[in-house]
Amino acid sequence: MTTKQKRYESLVQVYNKELYRFAYWLCQDPTIAEDLVQETFLRAWRSLDALQDDSAAKSWLLTILRRENARRFERKQFDYADVEQDTLVDSTSASPDSQTEQMMVQRQISLLSPEYREPLLLQVVMGCSGEEIAQILELNKNTVMTRLYRARNQLKEALTQVTETAKGASN
Amino acid sequence: MDELEFRRRLFADPNDKDVIAQADTDPAKQRLVKEMQDFDATLHSALDISVPDDLAQKILAKQQADTETSSKQSAEVKQLAWYRRFKAPLATLLQPYWLSPCTLQPQFRRHYMRANTR
Numbered sequence: 001m002t003t004k005q006k007r008y009e010s011l012v013q014v015y016n017k018e019l020y021r022f023a024y025w026l027c028q029d030p031t032i033a034e035d036l037v038q039e040t041f042l043r044a045w046r047s048l049d050a051l052q053d054d055s056a057a058k059s060w061l062l063t064i065l066r067r068e069n070a071r072r073f074e075r076k077q078f079d080y081a082d083v084e085q086d087t088l089v090d091s092t093s094a095s096p097d098s099q100t101e102q103m104m105v106q107r108q109i110s111l112l113s114p115e116y117r118e119p120l121l122l123q124v125v126m127g128c129s130g131e132e133i134a135q136i137l138e139l140n141k142n143t144v145m146t147r148l149y150r151a152r153n154q155l156k157e158a159l160t161q162v163t164e165t166a167k168g169a170s171n
Numbered sequence: 172m173d174e175l176e177f178r179r180r181l182f183a184d185p186n187d188k189d190v191i192a193q194a195d196t197d198p199a200k201q202r203l204v205k206e207m208q209d210f211d212a213t214l215h216s217a218l219d220i221s222v223p224d225d226l227a228q229k230i231l232a233k234q235q236a237d238t239e240t241s242s243k244q245s246a247e248v249k250q251l252a253w254y255r256r257f258k259a260p261l262a263t264l265l266q267p268y269w270l271s272p273c274t275l276q277p278q279f280r281r282h283y284m285r286a287n288t289r
Contacts, residue, residue, distance in 0.1 A: 008234065012227050012230050012231060013227060016222070016226050016227045016230060017222045017226070020222045020223070020226060021219070021220055021222065024220055025218060030223075034223060034226065034229075037226065037230070038229060038230055038233055041233075042230075042233055042237060045234045045237065045238075046237070101213075101217075102216065102217040105214065105217035106217050106218075109214070109217065109218070120214075124211065124214050124218055125215075125218050130183075145179075145180070145183040145184070146179075146183070148182070148183040148184065149179050149180075149182040149183040152182045152183070152207070152210070153182055155214070156210065
């Protein structure tokens with residue numbers, strides 16, 4: 001096996017799951033998420049020599065994936081507005097209560113505007129730092145931190161509201 | 172760091188070490204740090220959806236197929252390059268033979284031109 005092949009396989013093993021989760025929450029469709037990740041890695045393979053430093057691999061792969069996602073809109077193969085919000089998949093929760101709570105959280109995350117959702121996904125799903133997010137989204141770090149603050153603030157408020165409404169309905 | 176700055180930075184990153192250090196001597200801030208870290212754990216768990224089992228294999232299979240296709244294409248390009256390299260000298264060598272009826276035999280040339288003008 002060549003060094004290039006080994007390097008590529010190690011990137012696939014390390015990042016395929018995280019990238020899939022990020023892609024899923026970006027487009028909210030499992031099939032499109034899988035296609036996006038496959039296409040991202042194929043492009044990464046073709047230009048692997050351009051990646052000088054493996055510590056920059058995550059940001060590099062995310063940049064490719066975001067570009068692929070943008071290309072999807074250019075091709076107009078898929079209309080974001082047509083995404084069924086009800087197709088949200090459940091994660092590996094055990095009890096029905098925690099499953100309901102998770103679905104509630106998922107729904108609120110999907111309702112965040114993309115400018116708040118994307119930095120949050122990069123931070124929580126991909127474990128990116130403020131600097132990395134700023135670099136990937138081509139924003140300055142202060143803007144990123146403000147968006148992250150607003151994203152959590154909106155989510156907390158929305159979830160509190162939903163919980164209170166649910167409590168009120170059950171009384 | 173004032174209260175507002177503390178809150179903004181904590182909400183932006185509940186694992187920010189400087190912010191957590193600020194809460195050391197303040198129980199109210201400590202409670203808020205704990206609340207935001209728990210909230211982040213909830214977010215993390217909600218976003219932690221299952222990934223198709225065979226995703227890594229599919230990615231590698233696609234790359235293998237791409238490598239095979241591109242090596243096949245590069246072999247074809249090499250063959251074409253070989254043909255192009257020998258095409259010019261070959262044509263130069265053969266040129267006198269297929270031009271000779273026209274250039275060396277005026278009779279044939281006249282006949283050929285008449286046939287073409289009809």
